[in-house]
Amino acid sequence: MRYSVERNGYECPKGTKVAFLQELFNVGMVSELRGAVGDSFSDYFRAIAYHERPAAPLVSEQDKSVLFTGATISAIKDVLIGQTYPEGSNGVFVVQECLRTNSDKYLFRDDWIPYGQMYFNMVSILSRPGRRIEVIAEAVDHICRDLGIEPGRVKLRSTTELGEIPNEDIGGVQIEYDTRALDYYHWKYGIRDVIGTGMTVCIFNPTIEKWFEVGNIVTIFDQDGNELGTEFGYGYEFLLAAALGVDQPQKFSRIYELHDFKVGMDQKYLTTLEATVMMRSAGARLLPRSGGVHTVYRKHLRGISHMAKLTSRDTDAVIEDMEELLIHIGRGDIRLNDENDYLKKHEGYRAGFACIVKGVRRQLIAERVGKKPKETIKNPAQMLARYLVSRGIDPVEVSAELESLVPFGIVLPHEERKDA
Incomplete structure (x- = not known):
């Protein structure tokens, strides 16, 4: 209830x-x-x-x-x-x-x-x-x-x-x-x-x-x-x-037998989590290099991770919410170890992007004041865009980092990212 x-x-x-x-x-x-x-x-x-x-x-x-x-x-x-x-x-x-x-x-x-x-x-x-x-x-x-x-x-x-x-x-x-x-x-x-x-x-x-x-x-x-x-x-x-x-x-x-209803991002997080859990219950998996159903499932997991961040939840809380719903619908037999690893790996990708952006900013600041940077990236915009695509990161997930590059004239296209 x-x-x-x-x-x-x-x-x-x-x-x-x-x-x-x-x-x-x-x-x-x-x-x-x-x-x-x-x-x-x-x-x-x-x-x-x-x-x-x-x-x-x-x-x-x-x-x-x-x-x-x-x-x-x-x-x-x-x-x-x-x-x-x-x-x-x-x-x-x-x-x-x-x-x-x-x-x-x-x-x-x-x-x-x-x-x-x-x-x-x-x-x-x-x-x-x-x-x-x-x-x-x-x-x-x-x-x-x-x-x-x-x-x-x-x-x-x-x-x-x-x-x-x-x-x-x-x-x-x-x-x-x-x-x-x-x-x-x-x-x-x-x-x-x-x-x-x-x-x-x-x-x-x-x-x-x-x-x-x-x-x-x-x-x-x-x-x-x-x-x-x-x-x-x-x-x-x-x-x-x-x-x-x-x-x-x-x-x-x-899902609202387990949680209170709150209008806004919490609402989006929970309804997306419910759909994602039902995908998993129906047979979707984190299979490597697989398309179709499994691609959709991976994208929804990353979406949940993004919404969780906006609602002050960490990956452990996401997995706990998913497991609680699985038990509630009678599928407590499903284990989410792979999902936990996948989401934490994705967190690491986002953190890695933030570190790269800091390095790019240091380089651009040094170049702007006429100093020689310790390390030089020839085409930072291209490198950053490739990083996002290869790791399945949506630009919205790292919007703060991208915004910090705008004053330096680096604006990445916000097209749909490939699955990872």
């Missing part, structure tokens, strides 16, 4: 599933809360003739278009492409854990703080073709009647491309048409010649008085316009934040 539990002023309607979920949140039972969301979705769609599909591994195996599973489509892609819907069913459903790694370009951007999770959970159904209106009705019924979210707090942002929806099929929820740019209503799935057109499901968060985009209902077509099915799904964390009136979706992460 978290060290402290935050309550807010909004109370869900009594006797509803969301009221029960709110009770779990109020006592810090995030794991149980997340499990209840998946169970509720599964029970509802199983009861109306959807068949369960196994989740895809977090480290993508069958779907070679991605390194990590980032959406439910990875688990149901074969059904969609092959049109292999189970006989006698309305379609399939899946409960899927996901990793969002496209945010890795922001790991060393100190002005960027994530609002959503990097590691998150989704639930989704894929209905057989010809059931678009039925899927919309099922989605609304699940959200409003089954979960107990008031219809007045639910909005569908749709397009008239596929026609308007009969009022009796949307259960009193709000619907708005064509209020966004055209690409807002179109989806790509990383599958050649397959596109989707649909709507976004929004829930009003009464605490911060904003609409949260929590899910989608998308009808999928091939290049000839043949319908392949309709998908409905949502992410746990954003739906829960909106439904329960919680200001930050990240508060539904399991």
Whole structure:
């Protein structure tokens, strides 16, 4: 359980599933809360003739278009492409854990703080073709009647491309048409010649008085316009934040069963650490000269190290936080000796760079006053740039040292560093 539990002023309607979920949140039972969301979705769609599909591994195996599973489509892609819907069913459903790694370009951007999770959970159904209106009705019924979210707090942002929806099929929820740019209503799935057109499901968060985009209902077509099915799904964390009136979706992460939530760099550190631990649990390693998944893992470790420095944590504290979460998720068998060595080695690289910069500064100061330096580096800018690249150091990690060289006319490019 978290060290402290935050309550807010909004109370869900009594006797509803969301009221029960709110009770779990109020006592810090995030794991149980997340499990209840998946169970509720599964029970509802199983009861109306959807068949369960196994989740895809977090480290993508069958779907070679991605390194990590980032959406439910990875688990149901074969059904969609092959049109292999189970006989006698309305379609399939899946409960899927996901990793969002496209945010890795922001790991060393100190002005960027994530609002959503990097590691998150989704639930989704894929209905057989010809059931678009039925899927919309099922989605609304699940959200409003089954979960107990008031219809007045639910909005569908749709397009008239596929026609308007009969009022009796949307259960009193709000619907708005064509209020966004055209690409807002179109989806790509990383599958050649397959596109989707649909709507976004929004829930009003009464605490911060904003609409949260929590899910989608998308009808999928091939290049000839043949319908392949309709998908409905949502992410746990954003739906829960909106439904329960919680200001930050990240508060539904399991990491906050172990730590208090603090806005800012601490928030970025913990959500990145959680994602990195889940990578390790799923099979990412510090394998030498390996690419793909392992490259992403190494970069996230270095990102955590940088954030730890900004939040007054050392490498020992990082490893302790990672080990604590591994134990919490039932993976206490994983040892982080290699990670500890890797991070301390990286610390040494940063310290080495600082020493080199001091030497360069001494040389440049001596040259400026007409003295002969003890040691001479012919092209200091090139040498420093090569050092950063070869050791996988992002310029942000050594920004103070780089700034100290600017008065001498040495400005290194801040492009992405290679992995080390």
